[in-house]
Structures are given as structure tokens and as C-alpha cells.
Amino acid sequence: xPPSPFVLVSPASRGLSLALTxxxxxxxxxxxxxxxxSDSESxxxxxxxxxxxxxxxxxxxLLHLDLTSESSISSAADNLSKSLHPDSFIHTAFFTGGVxxxxxxxxxxxxxxxxxxxxxxxxxxLLLIKHFSRFLPPAQKPHLETPAKWxxxxxxxxxxxxxxxxxxxxxxxxxxxxxxxxxxxDLQLQMNKNQAICxxxxxxxxxxxxxxxxxxxxxxxxxxxxxxxAQKLIEVVGSLGMEQRGKIWDWAGKQVPW
Numbered sequence: 001x002p003p004s005p006f007v008l009v010s011p012a013s014r015g016l017s018l019a020l021t022x023x024x025x026x027x028x029x030x031x032x033x034x035x036x037x038s039d040s041e042s043x044x045x046x047x048x049x050x051x052x053x054x055x056x057x058x059x060x061x062l063l064h065l066d067l068t069s070e071s072s073i074s075s076a077a078d079n080l081s082k083s084l085h086p087d088s089f090i091h092t093a094f095f096t097g098g099v100x101x102x103x104x105x106x107x108x109x110x111x112x113x114x115x116x117x118x119x120x121x122x123x124x125x126l127l128l129i130k131h132f133s134r135f136l137p138p139a140q141k142p143h144l145e146t147p148a149k150w151x152x153x154x155x156x157x158x159x160x161x162x163x164x165x166x167x168x169x170x171x172x173x174x175x176x177x178x179x180x181x182x183x184x185x186d187l188q189l190q191m192n193k194n195q196a197i198c199x200x201x202x203x204x205x206x207x208x209x210x211x212x213x214x215x216x217x218x219x220x221x222x223x224x225x226x227x228x229x230a231q232k233l234i235e236v237v238g239s240l241g242m243e244q245r246g247k248i249w250d251w252a253g254k255q256v257p258w
Contacts, residue, residue: 005091005148006084008135010035010065010128013044016153016206017096019230021048025055027234030091035065035076067097067124070131077131089137090196092149092237097124103169114170121174122181125152129185139193147197147245149237150185154178154200154248154256161257179248179258186246197245201237203229204251224251 012021012034021034025048038044041062049057061083065076099120101113137148157168158175179200186198206229224232232251239253248256 004031004085004088006031006033006088007091008033008035008080008093008132010063010093010095010132011067011097012036012048013038016203016226016229017094018048019226020094020096020234021060022052023227023230023234024092025049025060026052029059031059031061033061033063033080035063037064037066037072067120070127073124073127074131077134080132080135084135087141088135089141090132090135090148090150092151092234093132093135094151094153094233095125095128096153097121098153098155100168100171102167102171104167106169109169117170117174118177121171122177125178125181129181133185136189136194136196139195141195144195147195147242149240150189150196150198151233151237152178152182152198152200153233154182154202156202156250156256158248159257182248183246190245197240197242199237199240199245200248200256201233202248202250202256203233 007024007028007030009017009021009024009032011017013036021032024030024032034048036044041064045057045060045062048060049055063076063079064072066072097120099117101117103109133150136150137144155175156162157172158179160176163172182198182200189196189198203224205223207223207225229251236249236251236253240249250256
């Protein structure tokens with residue numbers, strides 16, 4: 001296997017993450033590594049590839065990964081390493097894990113749901129950085145025309161300065177924490193002189209199970225089918241350079257305030 005850039009999407013089995021995986025398969029010739037926690041790898045692969053026409057199925061590689069288990073995340077990274085040429089590196093990585101428990105008032109707060117929110121929305125993203133960032137292009141690799149993109153799916157409600165309505169305590173605070181993770185990891189990449197940037201993205205309200213209860217209240221211009229949201233995010237991320245690093249960008253290419 002010759003050295004080559006590749007795409008990583010984690011997780012990648014439904015909603016926006018599934019659409020991102022399909023979009024990369026349909027519009028690029030890059031190998032795509034997609035993580036999942038399904039027990040049926042073959043049926044998931046068939047579901048991802050359906051309706052993609054003549055896409056080479058060998059470009060799609062599945063990695064079993066449970067966002068709630070560090071040992072699973074570590075094992076997935078090790079399995080990825082075993083499958084790659086030593087000089088292969090991440091071209092684009094999307095980390096999409098998110099869960100929403102919409103508390104409207106303090107009495108709605110529940111310890112189990114708060115813990116789950118931070119586990120998926122923040123801790124899993126930190127552990128993915130810990131175990132998968134080794135695949136980013138280092139400083140000494142031959143110069144790349146554009147930096148590798150390391151992307152965390154965040155949300156506009158994680159903005160502290162833009163919070164005018166309150167509510168959604170655990171979701172807002174966990175996404176604000178994730179935005180800090182984005183900034184901090186990007187500074188690390190700069191210090192190490194990696195040919196890579198870290199950014200966050202806000203996809204708008206995507207028609208998925210996570211947002212189903214809020215489709216009616218979403219502004220029409222920010223309510224997207226997963227395929228449309230995936231296309232917009234990939235276009236925005238693809239246009240970002242070193243000057244836009246370490247920030248949060250929305251589906252229209254506008255910066256989300258801190």
C-alpha cells in the first residue's frame with residue numbers, strides 16, 4: 001500500500017456522520033475510515049455504500065469503536081495503525097459524537113444525563129485526540145499544499161457570548177467545553193509544527209434523532225437534511241487555512257463567537 005492521505009469519521013453510522021462518510025466516498029478518491037459500535041459490520045458497510053453507485057467498496061474501512069470506553073478507542077487507533085502504510089496521514093478527520101438532554105430549568109437537571117452529556121460531548125473528543133492525533137502529518141513530512149483538517153462538530157449554543165436564552169444547561173456547557181478543547185489542541189498543533197489545524201463546526205439544525213423535537217422551532221435557513229449539512233460543512237472546512245485555525249465555524253463559513 002503506497003503512502004497516502006485518508007479521511008477519518010468518528011462515529012459514522014447515522015445522521016450527519018453517515019452523510020459525511022458518504023460524501024467523502026462520493027466526491028473524493030481518498031480511503032475513508034469510519035468508526036462504529038454496531039455488532040454487524042457487513043450490514044453497516046452495505047448501508048453506507050447503498051445508493052453510491054460505482055464507488056469502490058475497498059475505499060471504505062470500518063473500525064469498531066465505543067465512545068464511552070477508552071480501551072475501545074485505543075484499540076481502534078491501534079487497528080487503524082496496523083492497516084496503514086507507515087507514511088499515511090490524515091487528510092480530514094471529523095469527530096461527530098454528541099448527545100442532547102434539553103434541560104429547561106435547574107429542576108430538570110439529572111446527574112446521569114449530565115454525566116452522559118459530558119462523556120460524549122467532551123470526554124470522548126479528548127480521548128479521540130489522545131489516541132488518533134498520532135496520524136496527523138508531522139512537521140518533517142514533505143510540505144503539504146493545504147494543512148490537514150481535524151474537525152470537532154460543536155454547536156452555536158456552546159457560545160457564551162451568544163447565549164441570550166439560557167436553558168439546555170448540560171448541552172450548552174459541554175459544547176462550550178468542547179470549544180475550549182478545539183482551541184487548546186490547535187495550540188498544541190502549532191507548538192509541534194504539525195501541518196494540521198484543529199477547528200470546530202456548527203452544522204445548523206440537522207434533521208436527525210438528536211434534534212427531532214426542535215425541527216419546528218429551528219430557523220428555516222438553519223434546518224438541513226443530513227446530506228445538505230454534510231456538503232456545507234465539508235466545503236467550509238475545505239476552504240479553511242492557517243489563518244482560520246482554532247476557531248468555530250458555522251455551516252455558512254461564518255465564525256461562531258466564543
